[in-house]
Structures are given as structure tokens and as C-alpha cells.
Amino acid sequence: MYFLLSLISAVTVFLNLLVIISISHFKQLQTPTNLLILSLAVSDLLVGLIVIPAMTVAILESCWVFGEYFCPLLLYISFLCMSLSLGNLVLISVDRYVAVCDPLMYHSKITITRIKCCITITWLCCIIYDAVLTKIMVNVQVPSRCFEECYFSGGFTDGIIMDLVISLVVPCSIIITLYMKIFVVARSQARKVYSQEASTVSGVKTAQANKSERKAARTLGIVVFNYIICWIPIYFFNLIYVASGDSSSAFICFLLLINSFFNPIIYAFFYPWFKVTAKHILTLKVLHL
Template sequence: MDNRVYKDITVQYCFPHSNASCRKEVQTGPAFIFLFIVLSCISVCTVFLNLLVIISISHFKQLHLPTNLIILSLAVADLIVGLIVMPVNIMQLIDTCWYLGKLLCLIFPLISSLSVFASVLSLVLIAVDRYIAVCDPLLYPSRVTVCKISICIILGWLFCLIYCIVFMYLNDHLTATQLYSTCYGECMLLLKQSWLIFDFVLSFLIPFFVIMVLYALIFKVARHQAKAVRAMCNSVFKKQETKFPSSSETKAAKKLSLVIFVYFICWIPFYLSSFSVENVTTSSIVWTVFGWLLFFNSFMNPIIYAIFYQWFRVSVKLIMTCRIYESSSSRFNLFSDGV
């Protein structure tokens, strides 16, 4: 490797044969090696777990339900994070040089922001779906169908893509003249604070408000329904103390609310810390630490499914034992103990 020596200090460059090359900084300490191993494991597990969700919902016909289609959309967004976003960020964490060229430098932030914004959209759709299921259960089958949800998901991803393109363009990222502004071998996205505030309102504050309002209404209606059922049953059984299980829709709403809670816990630190500086760059410590907290959310979602959803646990068992290759496997009953 061609190195240039100044005052007995050897300096390495990303592209030694280019006079405009950036300096190369490779983190090789024990702490960074341990961090590399941990983050790599998280990336692999994120891909593996979300693939299990995608295969489960796609393969088993019993899971072809409107709510599960939205969960499928969320899993696809999380898969993109684990398959593309995490590995590239691990590479940049260990080696500061960008070796993937100008085109991928243009596209990568777009892919990263698209996967994140699509996750927000999926969470909003989940909240709307659960609201209709709990608050208007009689009209739910006619109002929420697989076809309608599929169209909403496609239009939502298209809107996310357009928004991300406009956002990157207005931050002067989608113009070739803005790339490698300091040296060759650098890919850095500069986020202006004014547009960061706009993005905070559109992709965080508004969805947060909508989701919290919908879930508040869901739990209010569920509580009212539980009191009504309890009062009726008490009158029948002469006020005998009996515990009545909540409806499946209410249970699903409570489980999915945990997904919402984990998501916002991962997002809040990034935005709050980002507003403390005038400009945020992808090379800043804020972006590195709290950016990885965002990515960690994609790892947590399928774990939440595994803990709370019987269909996911059963489908994983069928996938891992290769029973999905049976001719009638797509028609298995995932809610039966005899599978």
C-alpha cells in the first residue's frame, strides 16, 4: 500500500493513488473488535428473524389476514435494515472510508430512510386496523379486507419513497456535486436542522399523536365492553366473582402496543439529541449511537412476535423442521396444538 510519511508519522489513505483521497482510519482495538462481533450478530439475527416472519405470513394461508399483511410490511422494512443498513454502518464504524462508489453513496441514505419511514407507516396502519376491529367489529370484515390493505401498503410505500427522495434532494444529497466535498472516499449525509424539524413532525410527531389517540380509544372501548360483559354475567350468576377474558382483538391491541412502545423508545433519543446541534452528519457520534438504537428496533420486533404470538412460534417450528415442504403445509392449522 502506498503510504505518505510526514514527520515520521505514517498516514494511510482510502485510495492511495488519488491525490484527493481521504485519510483512512481503521479501528482495531479490542473494544471495536468486540463491538464488531456484537453488531454483526445483531444484523444476522435481524435478517434471520424477520425472514421467519415473512416466510410464515407468506406461506401459511391461515395467516393471510389484513393485520398480518401489515406485520409483513413491517417485517420487510426491518429486513432491509438488517440486510443492507446495518452491514454498511458496521463497515463505516470500523473503517471510515467509503469504498462503494458515488452511486451507492447516493442510494444508501435513501434506502435507510425509506425502511425507517415505511416502519412508521406500518405502525400507523396497525393502529388504524386495531381501532376498527375493536371499535366497530361488525363492520370490520367489510371495511378492512386483504385487497384494501394491500393497496394501502403499496400506496404507503410509494409515498414513503417520494418523501425520502424529496427530503434527500432538499438536503442537497441527490446531486453529484455535493458528494466527496472534502475528499475522495467519504460519503457523508448532512441534515439541516430546519429539515430535521420538519422530518420530526412528519415522520415522528404526527404518527405518534395518531397512534396514541387510536390506542387510547381502543383501550377505552375495551374497558367499556369488559364492564358491560361483567355486569351482564354478574346479573346472571348472582354477582358471583368471575374473571372474564378480554376479546382476541383487545389482546392483539395490547400486544401490538408493545411494538409501538419499543419503537418510540428507540426513536425519541435520536431526535432529542439531534436538536442540540445545528447540523447532524452521519459521521457524528450522535448519529452513530442513537442511529444504532433505531436499527436495534428492527431486531426487537420479531422477538416481540415470538414472545406473544402463538402462530409465529408454531410456524417457526414448522419452518425449522422443514415441514413447510410438505404438499399441504400451507393449509396447516397454526392455532391447533396438534400441528
């Protein structure tokens, strides 16, 4: 189990590091959408680098071995990575909504500067919110020798309900609503393209641009719904088992963290630029570019 979970951690770090290096090194890839993917990859990298290894020890060892202060720190980083992922996915949904539903105004509304500001604000809000959530949910005042002693506190139920609304109901409602509109508009655009043959060069370019935006929306939609499917069960599990303090909750938390492992795999399958840049990085050709 140590070998398997360590392998998952190493692969998660490696794949997300490829995404980060690809977008950071190649200037032509630094588009607003890819900057959001970069921010998501950084949070996934933290999961693979810190959360998964520490959670592995928490699952496989009978009691906590890292000391009384590392347990709240681990849970804070776990909450932070989850919030950052969801915040980035909300921004990605807004980005794809504007790109597909209002393509003529996309480049004026969605700029590099605005995206960087939105990412910065999202990170700051998540850092503050998860500090408050950790204070409510985690047993930070009593020294904890076992993982369950740290995780379950008097305010655990209140924290779960608050987080259920703020980190699940509201953002997921926004994401699902935007993507429903995106797919309705994309379907309408596809029908127009097929029904009306592009007779001019500009018409062909417009059709190709719309097709590209729809493909990007579809790919990022897979990333979004992969996250939702992975994370929704944890809230219902915590609400059901909050009174029992079942230690298997740690194992379920770990399973959900594997979402960070799947994201770069989705990019590899659906984004040609990731395949090309990964090849350049692995063959060290990137040093000469």
C-alpha cells in the same frame, strides 16, 4: 464490534425472514392485520440486510470506503425503512381501532383488498417522500469520502424540521390518540364481560372474540410504542447537534435501527401462531404442508 454488529444483522434478517415466510406460506395467516405485520417485516428485513451492515462500516471505519454514491443510497434506504415502519404502524393502529371499537363492521370495512391498496400507497408515498428528504439533507453533489461529509449538508436543519413534523409529530399523534381510545374501549368491554356472565353460546363467542381483539391490540401496541421509544431520541439529537456535525450521530442512528431486531421477538413472545409456524419452518415440515 464487527462480530457483534454482524450477529445483530444476521439475527434481524433471520427472524424477520421467519415472519415473512410464515405469513406468505400459510394462507390461513393472511389476514388484514398479518398483512400489515408482513409489510413491517419486509422493511425490517431491509434494515438487517442492507442498513445495519453498511452502518457498521460507517461507524467503525474512520472514513467512507464504499464510494461516493453508496453513502446517499444508504441514507435513502435508512430514511425509507424508518418511514415504512411508521406508515405500517399507523395502518396497524387504524386496523386495531376498527377491530376493537367497531367489531361488528370490522370485516366489511377492513378487507384484504383494501389493506393491500393501503400498503401499496404507503410504500409509494414513502419512496417519493424519502427521495425528496434525501435530496434536501444529504450531500449528493460533492463526492464524500467520510460519512459526516455525506450526511451533513446545507439543508440538513430544514430537512430535520420538516421530517420532525411529517414523520414524527403527525403520525405519532394519530397512533397515540387511536391507542388511547382503544384501551379505553377495551377496558369498558372487559368490565361488561366480567359484570355480565355470557348465558348463551353466541354471548360466549362474542366475549371470546372481543378478548382476542383486545389481546392483539395490546401486542401490537407494544410494537408501536417500542418503535416510538426507539426513534423519538434521534430527532432531538439531530436538532441539538446539527451545528456540530458530531460523528457519534452515526452510532445513535445504528442503535435506533435495532428496533427492527426487537419486532419479531415481540411476535415470538405474544403470538402463538408465530411459534408454531417458526417450528414448522425450522424443522422443514413446511415443505410437506
